[in-house]
Amino acid sequence: MTALLQNVFAGLALGATYALVALGFVIIYKATGVLNFAQGGLLALGSYLGYTFTNSLAVAFGIAIVLACASAALVGAAFQRVVLTRMVGQPVFAVVMITIGLLFVLDPLVTAIWGFDNLQLANPWNIQRVVAGELVLGVRDLWSIGLTATVVAAFFVFFRYSRLGVAMRATAFDPEAALAQGISARRVFAVSWAISSALAALAGITLAAGPGGLSPAIGLIALTAFPAMILGGLDSPAGAVLGGLIVGLAEALTRGYQDQLFSWAGENVSVIVPYVIMVLILLVRPYGLLGTAEVRRI
Amino acid sequence: MKAAGTVSGGRPHRNLTRRYEQDLRLFGSPWSRAGLAGLLLTYLTLPTVLHDDFWLSVLIYAGITSIGAIGLNLLTGFCGQVSLGHAFFVGAGAYCASVVGGDLGLPLPLWLLAAAALGALVGGLIGPFALRLRGLYLAIVTLGLVFIGEHLWRNLDGVTGGNSGTSVTAAAVLGPLDFDALNLGGEQYSRNQGWFWLVWSLVLVTALLAKNLVRTRPGRAMQAVRDRDLAAEVIGVSAGRYKVGAFAVSSAIAAVGGGLFGTYQQFVSPDEWGLILSVQYIAVIIVGGLGTVFGSILGALFVGALPALIDRYSHAIPGVSAGVGGDGVITVFALNQMIFGLLIVGFLVFEPRGLAGIWLRIKAYFTGWPFSY
Amino acid sequence: MTRGHRLVAALATLAVAFVAGCGGASGGGGGGAGTPGAPGAAPGFDGSTIKLGVVSALSGPVAVIGKEITAGNKVWFDHLNAQGGVAGRYRVELVQEDHQYKTDLAVQRYNKIKGDVLAFTQLLGTPNTLAVLPLLKADGMVAAPASYDAFWVREPNLLPIGAPYQVQAINALDYYLTEDGGSPGSVVCSMIQDDVYGEAGQAGLDFAAQRRGVRIANTQRFKVNTTDYTGQIQALTRAGCEMVFLVAAPSDAGRIWGAAAQTQFPGRWIGQSPTWIDEFANSPLTPYLRDRVLIVGEGTEWGDTGVPGMRDMLERIQRYAPQHQPDYFFTAGYNQGRVMTALLEKAVERGDLSRAGVLAASRELGTVSFDGLSGDYRYGPAETREPPRTSTIFSVDPSKPFGLATRKYNFSSPDAQAYVFQKANL
Secondary structure (H helix, E strand, O other): OHHHHHHHHHHHHHHHHHHHHHHHHHHHHHHHOOOOOOHHHHHHHHHHHHHHHHHHOOOOHHHHHHHHHHHHHHHHHHHHHHOHHHHOOOOHHHHHHHHHHHHHHHHHHHHHHHOOOOEOOOOOOOOOEEEEOOEEEEHHHHHHHHHHHHHHHHHHHHHHHOHHHHHHHHHHHOHHHHHHOOOOHHHHHHHHHHHHHHHHHHHHHHHHOOOOOEOHHHHHHHHHOHHHHHHHOOOOHHHHHHHHHHHHHHHHHHHHOHHHHOHHHOOOHHHOHHHHHHHHHHHHOOOOOOOOOOOOOO | OOOHHHOOOOOOOOOOOOOHHHHHOOOOOHHHHHHHHHHHHHHHHHHHHOOOHHHHHHHHHHHHHHHHHHHHHHHHHHOOOOOOOHHHHHHHHHHHHHHHHHHOOOOHHHHHHHHHHHHHHHHHHHHHHHHHOOHHHHHHHHHHHHHHHHHHHHHOHHHHOHHHOEEOOOOOEEOOEEOOOOEEOOEEOOHHHHHHHHHHHHHHHHHHHHHHHHOOHHHHHHHHHHHOHHHHHHOOOOHHHHHHHHHHHHHHHHHHHHHHHHHHHOEEOHHHOOHHHHHHHHHHHHHHOOOOHHHHHHHHHHHHHHHHHHHHHHHHOOOEEOOOOOOOOEEHHHHHHHHHHHHHHHHHHHOOOHHHHHHHHHHHHHHOOOOOO | OHHHHHHHHHHHHHHHHHHHHHHOOOOOOOOOOOOOOOOOOEOOEOOOEEEEEEEEOOOOOOHHHHHHHHHHHHHHHHHHHHOOOEOOOEEEEEEEEEOOOOHHHHHHHHHHHOOOOOEEEEEOOHHHHHHHHHHHHHHOOOEEEOOOOHHHHHOOOEOOOOOOHHHHHHHHHHHHHHHOOOOOOOOEEEEEEOOHHHHHHHHHHHHHHHHHOOOEEEEEEEOOOOOOOHHHHHHHHHOOOOEEEEEOOHHHHHHHHHHHHHOOOOOEEEEEHHHOOHHHHHOOOHHHHHHHEEEEEOOOOOOOOOOHHHHHHHHHHHHHOOOOOOOHHHHHHHHHHHHHHHHHHHHHHHOOOOHHHHHHHHHHOOEEOOOOOOOOEEOOOHHHOEOOOOEEEEEEOOOOOOOEEEEEEEEOOHHHHHOOOOOOOO
16 A cells, blocks of 8 residues: 555656646647647756756755746747747748757757766755655655646636736637737747746756756656647646646556556556557547647538 | 749740649659659769768668658648657568568568558558547657557567567569669679669659659548548548548558668667657658658758768868867767757748748749749 | 858868878878888778777767767877877877767768778667678678677677676676675566666576576566656565666666665665766765665776776876766777777788778787776687676775775676677577
8 A cells, every 4th residue: 555655656746747848838839839849958958057056056946946947938938039930820830840950959059068977956855755654755756746736826826817827818719819909929929938948947957856867868758748748638738737647647657566467568568658548538538638629610 | 724824825935734634744844854854864873973882871861761751741741640650650661571571581572562561551550540639639649659669669579679679681682683782784883872773763663653642533632631621521522531541551651661771771679760760750741841742852861961961061160079089169969960950940930831842932933934023 | 052062161171181180290201001011001091090980879868978988989099199009100090970879870870981990999889789780791890889788799890898798797696695695595686777788687687597596586677768766666675675686877777776765775786887977976865875786897996096907097087088087988988999909909910901901800819908997808709709707896985986996806706607698699
C-alpha cells in the first residue's frame, strides 16, 4: 500500500510538470492556432537562465525563478513580435515549421553558452524530503505540485477577471469580432507567447532543481508532454492539467510495476503507455477529454 | 486557363492552354520538356563528373529522403492528413528489406515491392484512425506510432537485432546491373555512383507515379477531401476511403524509402526511427512546398544538402573555432545548426509556400512577361 | 548571387589556407616524399604531415561525450607534435567532423574526409561504428572506435582500446562477492540503460553471475532521459536488492541516485565508469553516494601522480588545455591517440604510410602499454588480440579532483580471464 501511494505521489509530481508544459502548448494554440515545437527549446533556455541567476549571479532561488521566467517570457514575446507577426494570415504549416526552426536555433545556442556538461542548479529542494508515516515525500515534488496548482488557480482568476485575460479569451473565441471591439490581436499573441515561455521556464527549473541537474537534454520533456496536451483537449487549459496528471500517473504506475504486471509487453512499457492511453481515449472522444469539438460546415 | 489574359485577337503569341487535357499534361510546354531533358542529362552524367563519395552520399540520402517526402506530401499536402508517424513506416521498410532482401536473399524488385506491400498494409491499418481524428489530434496520434514502433524495434530481437541493430545485406541487383559494383561497357563504377543512379531513377519513378495519381480521379478526390471533407462527401467523394487509401499509398512509398535507406547504409538500429526523423520529413515537405511533388524533391535537397554546404563555408566566419580545442566563441558544428535553423525561419518568412512557391513565382514572372508585376 | 558566392568561396579558401598555415608551421619544408627509405606520400599523408579523422558527436545531446573524447585526442597529438610527431618526424593533424550521433550523417562524414585522412583516430558510438564498418572494410582503412564494446576486439579494421564494458561488469561482481560483503546467496540486481551500452554491461554481469552461481534477481531497464525513477527504485526495493549494478549516463544516474537517496534505498550500487561525473562529489547527494556507491572503471584515480601515465597526462593537460576539467571520457580519447600513434609508428617502421600499410601494420602491432591509464592491450591479428581484462574499483571521495578514490587497483578476476570475445553477430 505504501509502495502504491509512493508511486501515485511520484506520478502526481511528474504529472504536474507535464501539466505546466502542456498548458504552455495550449495557450499558444488557443491564441494563434499553432503548435509550438520550440517549447522544449524555451524550456531549456529558461532553466539555464535560472542556473545563471542562482549559480553565477548568486540570486536567491525564489527570485531567480521569477527572473528566469520573466526573461524567458521576454524571449518568447520578442520572437512573436519580430518573426511571427510577419506570418499572420500565412498557412499554419509555415508557422509550425518556423517554430521547428526556432528549436534548431535554440538548442545549439544553449550549448554554446552553457556547454554540454551536466550542471547542478543551486537550490534549496534537491533531495530534501518530508516523511509522512511510511511515505517519503520529496520537497521538490511537493513544490512542483504546489506551483502547478497555484499557476492553474492564477490562470483561472486571470482569464476570468482581468481585462487582458478576457481580451485573450475573446480573441481565441473570434479574432475578427475581438478586433472589432478594439482588442489588439498583436498584443494578445505576444502575451500568449510570453506566458507560454514563462511556463516552460518554470517547468524547466523545477525539473532541474532535482538531483539529475541540468543538461541540454532537459528540453526533451516537452515531447513527452504531447500526449498530455492532446489527451485533455488541444484548446482546453483545464484539459492540459487533467491530461498531464493522467499521463504522469500512468507512466509512474507502469514503471513501478513493470516487472510484476507488464513484463509480457516487453521492456520499458511506461514509455508508450501515455500514447496507448491517448489513442484509446481519442477513439472515444476525438477532441480529447475537455476539448471543444470543431463545428464543421460545408 | 493560364495565360488566358494575354489573348488579344489573331494568333496567340505562344501556346495557349485551351483544353482541360492540355492542362493535365505532365510536360506540356517545350520549356518543361527541355527542363526534363536537362534534368535527365544531369542525372546521367553527374556521377561521372562528380566522383566525390561525400557529395554522392549526400545526394543519395537526399534522394532517399525525396522518395519518403513524396509519400508524406501525398498524404499531408494532397489529402490534408498531418502525420508525425512517417519515421515508423520508413523503419518498417528498412527492416522488411533486411528480412526479404537480406535473410531470404530475394532480388531488388522483390524486396522493394515487399517493403511497399508491408507499408501499404500497416498504413491501411492505421488509416481508420484518420476517420475519427482531425488535424493536430491525428498528428499526435501518429506520433504515438513512432514511440510504439521504437518499442517494437527494440523488443523484436529476431527481426531487428534489438538494441544493437542489424546489418542489411540485401543486394541491389537488377538483371545484369549490380548497383553495388556497376560495370557498364567495361567501365567500372563505384558503389556510390551506382547507387546514385539507382536511387534517383526511383525518385523519378515515384515522382511520376505521384504526379499521375494526383491528376486522376483519386487525386482530385484527395484534394477535395483536403480542402473540405464534408463538401467532398456531398459531391460524392467517399472521404473515408480516400483518407485510408492516402495513408496506405504514403506509407508504402515511405517503406520503399526505408528499404533503400537500410540497404544503402547496410546497417540500421532502432535509434534511427525516432521523432526527429518524422519532424525532418515534415520539415522537408513544408520547406519544399505542401501539395507539390517537385517541392518534395527540392525540400529534400534543401534539408539534406544545405547543412553540407553550410559546413563547407562556415569556416570563413570569424570567431568560429574549427573544432574542439580550437579558439573561438562557438564551434563550427554548433554554428552550422544555428545557421540551418535561421535559414529555415528566414526562408519561410520570405516565402511561406516553400521552395515550390519560389518556383511558381519565377514561372509566373516569365509566363506573364512582359507584364510581370 | 554569383559575386556573393565567389566571395564566400574566396573567404573559405583564405580560411583554409590560414588554418593549414597554422597547422603546418614548424617542421621546415617537408613536401617532398623522396628521401630513400622514408614512406611515400599517400591519401592523408603528404610526406611530412599525417592527417587523422575524428568523426564524433560534436553537437547535439551526445556532444557532452564527443567533445571530451576529442579533447583527449587533441591533447595527445598536440603533445606528440611538440615532440616532432610520429616517429619524431611526421606531424599529425586532426580533421574533425560532426555526426551528431546519427548513422546517416556518420556515413556522409566518413565519406567526406576518408580521402583526406590516413586513418580515423576516433569514431564515436556503437551504431555509427557499425554503419561505417562495411565502408572501412571496402576502403581498407583503420578506425579507433570510441566505445568499449566487446564486438570490436575481433574486427581487423578497428583498433579498440581498454577493457570492454563486459569485463568491467564481471570484475565488479567479483569485487562485490569477494571483498564487499556479498555471497552467492546475495540478491544481486541490475539497472541498465535500454540500449547497446546497457546490454554490454548486462552481458558481462550475466556471464559472471552464471559462473559464480548468483541469480540476477531483478533487472530494471530504463529509457534515457526518464524524468522520474521512483517506480524503478520501488521495484528494486521490493525485490530486496542488496547490490545493484548500474549502467547509465550521468544525468540519469543523478536522478536514479536522487530517487534512491530520498527513499534511503539500502543496497550497494556499483556503477559503470561513465555514470560518474565530478559534480556528484559536491552535491546534496554526496553523503548518500559516499556510503552506497562504488564505481568500476579502468586505470587510476584522477590526480594520482604515482602512476606514470596519469602524471604525464596531467602535465600535458596543463600545457595544452589548461582549462580542462577532470573527465573520464577525456582519458579514453587520450588513450586512442596513444594507440593510433603506436600503429603509425609501426607503419613508419614498415616503410609504408598508406592505407594498406596501416592495415598491415595493425596486424603486426604488438602489445601497447598505456602506462597505467588502462591495462596493456595486445594487438595483432584480430583473431588473437587480447584486450586488458583489468578493472579498478573506486569509492566516492569529495577530496579527490574527480571525486573518486582508488579502492582496488588494476585487478582481474578469473571470470574476466575466462570471458570469450566474439565478433558482432548481426
